[in-house]
Amino acid sequence: MPAVEVVIEGIGLGVFVQQIVHAHILRLEIEGRRVTGATWRKNGRDITMHAGREVILTAGAVQTPQILELSGIGNPDLLARHGIAPRHALPGVGENYQDHYCTRMNWRVTQPVTLNEQTRGLSLPRAVLQYFATRKGILTLGTGMAAGFVKTRPDLEDADIQYFFMHASYADAAKRILDRQPGMTIGVTQLRPESVGTIHVQSPDPFHQPAIAPNFLSAPADLIAMRRGMQIARDIVGQNALAPYVSHEMSPGPDCSSDADWDEFTRRNGQTIYHNTGTAKMGTDPMAVVDPMLRLHGLGGLRIADASVMPTVVSGNTQAAVFMIAERAAAMILA
Ligand SMILES: Cc1cc2nc3c(=O)[nH]c(=O)nc-3n(C[C@H](O)[C@H](O)[C@H](O)COP(=O)(O)OP(=O)(O)OC[C@H]3O[C@@H](n4cnc5c(N)ncnc54)[C@H](O)[C@@H]3O)c2cc1C
Incomplete structure (x- = not known):
């Protein structure tokens, strides 16, 4: 699932979907206790967009924890070590990495x-x-x-x-x-x-790949x-x-x-075999990152819907399970 991919196009009845391609997400925007939008870079320009309702993060099990950490969401000690100001303590971000x-x-x-x-x-x-x-x-x-x-x-x-x-x-x-x-x-x-x-940032630079261990x-x-x-x-x-x-x-x-x-x-x-999963796991224990409705623990306005939310890696190839996560996420968002 692409994190940000859209073109501006009309869909009947004056409803518009805005889609932006070839953009690199730098961070999520946080106001008070809520994620309100995201900032990305495209053609050298940084653009911030605010969400009407919710932000859905789908950057995969490698980059989802990176984007959370770049936004100050994660283990405060680890963030501070990499020069990132902690905004919301969530020790499970980037932990629990499972693979085949x-x-x-x-x-x-x-x-x-x-x-x-x-x-x-x-x-x-x-x-x-x-x-x-x-x-x-x-x-x-x-x-x-x-x-x-x-x-x-x-x-x-x-x-x-x-x-x-x-x-x-x-x-x-x-x-x-x-x-x-x-x-x-x-x-x-x-x-x-x-x-x-684990998968964690190794620098505050959004273009510096995270460390995969x-x-x-x-x-x-x-x-x-x-x-x-x-x-x-x-x-x-x-x-x-x-x-x-x-x-x-x-x-x-x-x-x-x-x-x-x-x-x-x-x-x-x-x-x-590239079945990276689990780095923003769903659950209710202290190391869980999202709740069973895929909402970030402790901050409003953000859901995560990708392989990072799997609490344990599935017993087979991961793609079909990610499709099901996306289907369930869509149903929860509509509800
Ligand atoms: C080489 C390879 C072979 C595989 N073969 C199989 C297979 O045969 N069968 C199977 O079931 N599974 C297979 N998998 C695993 C499967 O592809 C993944 O489990 C699945 O794609 C994960 O989906 P996702 O939505 O979590 O992440 P992804 O599919 O990785 O989607 C994340 C998206 O976010 C985008 N993104 C990330 N960071 C940013 C950023 N900062 N700004 C903007 N966009 C960003 C990425 O470009 C990507 O489009 C394979 C994986 C790989 C790499």
């Missing part, structure tokens, strides 16, 4: 059925022709062709690991360069990590869940049904067998 950490396991595939070989050489122009002629072929496929949810312990009520299966493998994951030979990948993600991080794998239980999730993935790929396709495991590879090996691979290989 993902490792990638790769296998060499014995048949030319993967994107690795089908997206290079003559195969690529053939795929382009096929797409335009029949609207079929590899150009109609996403990379995540299958997903799975498993429990790493039988006593768990719900799955705690999600798999993303891709019929492709990276030679260089950082540069997104595919292997030349056929390969496949299973991304392994722990759904409800215990490790919690995910603290991935700081809780020992998370390393154990990841380890078990990868071992189950290895067992699945070892089943007879996949034997005609799988040559060998490339990463972490057969040498990875002890707990220490798995933990080392987890630490070295994993990264975020």
